[in-house]
Amino acid sequence: MNKSELNQLIDLRKTLHQNPELSGEEKETAKRVVEFFKDLKPDEVIENLGGNGLAFIYNGQEEGLTSMYRCELDGLPIWEENNIRHKSKVEGKSHVCGHDGHMAIISGLGMKLSKERPKKGKVVLLFQPAEETGEGALAIVEDKKFHKHNPDIAFALHNLPGYEKNQIVIKKGAFAAASVGLKIRLKGRNSHSAHPEAGNSPAEAMSKCIVALEKLPDAMKKFTLVTVIHARLGEMAFGTTPGEALICATLRAYENETRDLLVAYSEKLCTQIAKEYGLEIAFEYTESFTATHNDPEAWEYGNEAAKKLKLKVKHIRIPFRWSEDFGLFSKHTKTLLFGLGSGKKQPQLHEPNFDFPDELIETGVNMFWEIAKDIHG
Known part of the structure; x- marks a missing residue:
């Protein structure tokens, strides 16, 4: 990823950060993402998925697996307390969980796919609504528009304060409560x-x-x-x-x-x-919220990607106590949710002075890209 592309993703992230929308209200956020993807040539765009959700489909020329990479559209009802130029413009609402950064990462994966299509199978980039309330994943799964793109395997990440920046935090089996x-x-x-x-x-x-x-x-x-x-x-x-x-x-x-x-x-x-x-x-x-369970096969893809990228990896033994809406996909397909360290001194998720570190974007994109290449050739 060149510097110009990375700057585009950082600009997108900061725009999304300034304009947060709560669960179920993410219409303008979805519009901004659709606009960003206009130049990224997806083979299919699905809008209003499970509410305000989006899916961008990239098809390979040969038969193969369908893999999905998911991020979240929604912000939080929390006043932001940051002294930054891209501070939230919406009173009482903010992206102090890092969903703005997660959206930038999946958009970066779209950049990669627009230049190099999967050889086999199909890639689905999912921008999920209403993660914070635990309603979005169910709405996606129940939406008929999603059924023809049901994934064989699905991946997501969450930035994790308290861990070194760009460290991969991973675990087989139960990952989040x-x-x-x-x-x-x-x-x-x-x-x-x-x-x-x-x-x-x-x-x-x-x-x-x-x-x-x-x-x-x-x-x-x-x-x-x-x-x-x-x-x-x-x-x-x-x-x-x-x-x-x-x-x-x-x-x-x-x-x-x-x-x-x-x-x-x-x-x-x-x-x-x-x-x-x-x-x-x-x-x-x-x-x-359903428990998030990491399938051994999906875990293998993530672990191998981290090795190829020579990233520091922390294999945890005890699951996290917090919950993630991605857990519902664990009931329907093979899944991997992994952590991406966002700094040992980074404010914790949902704290009013949290701001997603832009240094994580390229690492997140590269992790998903390595996984996608491994699955789709």
């Missing part, structure tokens, strides 16, 4: 705050549920984590004894089955507490 957001609603009965005995406040039950949920992983055989992220009791009305409560928690495990078991135990535990206090209880789930 399964998770789900749980909402618990407790319903008792309001009364005047001067006569609390006339009502049925869920305050004590709510407190017990919070403590019990966060202690629940201690009783599990495999790794699990429950993080209570929000709680609300009644309303700000000093003359009223509260009659309702809401508890929100994120439940995590390295395997889908273990997460589902944690969900079942959480429901049982909180139901028992609610019954003890004579309260009604209801459960609701949101932002469900």
Whole structure:
């Protein structure tokens, strides 16, 4: 990749960084990507895929595998706190996860493919919407337009603060956790705050549920984590004894089955507490992420690419606790999600002063290009 091409990708990255859009709202982001690909001669362009998603198809002349390389379109509802010229122009929204950089990398792969088509098979470059909410991958998989391009093997990367810049972080098997957001609603009965005995406040039950949920992983055989992220009791009305409560928690495990078991135990535990206090209880789930599982064959392609490029590689033993929407593709095809170190002193993902380091773009493009050459000749 020459300096002019790299500068084009950096300019694209900075433009995307300045104009973030939240999950499900990525229309302008998609337009910018389509405009960038006009000169890159894909054989097919699919728009409005699973919402605002995009796919660019490059066909080989011979029969072969279909490989997919995926990045994310969406930003976050986080105020950016950076003193940089390309700071987000949108109040309360930012790309402090690095999806702008991931899009630049896949666009760079498009640059390579426009000059050198795959000899055999087919390459799909996927720009996925709504990764942050865990809704985008499912919408893609369920979209009929995607079915004729179902991949035999799929790849993605995520930049990882805390690791050396351009270091490849890789693992066979479980790589990122399964998770789900749980909402618990407790319903008792309001009364005047001067006569609390006339009502049925869920305050004590709510407190017990919070403590019990966060202690629940201690009783599990495999790794699990429950993080209570929000709680609300009644309303700000000093003359009223509260009659309702809401508890929100994120439940995590390295395997889908273990997460589902944690969900079942959480429901049982909180139901028992609610019954003890004579309260009604209801459960609701949101932002469900499947565990990301790295297939041995896909892992081999990634590991070999890193070796060819003489990159530093860190083979981790323990999966990451965070979740990635790419995990849903693991249920449908062979997948590899690997990490690309973004600096030991780099702010962590989702912190307001995070900014994707442009030095990673060329490494990311080269990793995917080596994998694609290996698969497609």
